[in-house]
Amino acid sequence: QVQLVESGGGLVHPGGSLRLSCAASGSIENIYDMGWYRQAPGKQREPVATTTMYGSTNYADSVKGRFTISRDNAKNMVYLQMNSLKPEDTAVYYCYADDPPLKYYGQGTQVTVSS
Numbered sequence: 286q287v288q289l290v291e292s293g294g295g296l297v298h299p300g301g302s303l304r305l306s307c308a309a310s311g312s313i314e315n316i317y318d319m320g321w322y323r324q325a326p327g328k329q330r331e332p333v334a335t336t337t338m339y340g341s342t343n344y345a346d347s348v349k350g351r352f353t354i355s356r357d358n359a360k361n362m363v364y365l366q367m368n369s370l371k372p373e374d375t376a377v378y379y380c381y382a383d384d385p386p387l388k389y390y391g392q393g394t395q396v397t398v399s400s
Contacts, residue, residue, distance in 0.1 A: 287312055287387075288309070289381070289382060290380075291306065291378065293394060297370055305321065318337050319380070319383070320354060321381070322390070323374075324393075325377075333352065336355070376396060
């Protein structure tokens, strides 16, 4: 079992920034990819950003150039730096970890972008 705990969400004005953090614990030795999904009201959960255990990254087109994912394997942490936030970024953001064939999610953290 892998436990994931997110933090760092909140309310921010358009154009502002937030940094999300995710702490992994438990049976983490076999984790491969980690990253973030988000789910807006009335919409399906969608991938936002991924980082592999080797450090490569991938982003949804909607966040490229604005969001940066990073991973600290020594601390079992993954981060999402979100800049130039837009109202359409409003969603619950979920950290995830791949431990093939299993996929774990955290409980989510709310990000609201509003003036």
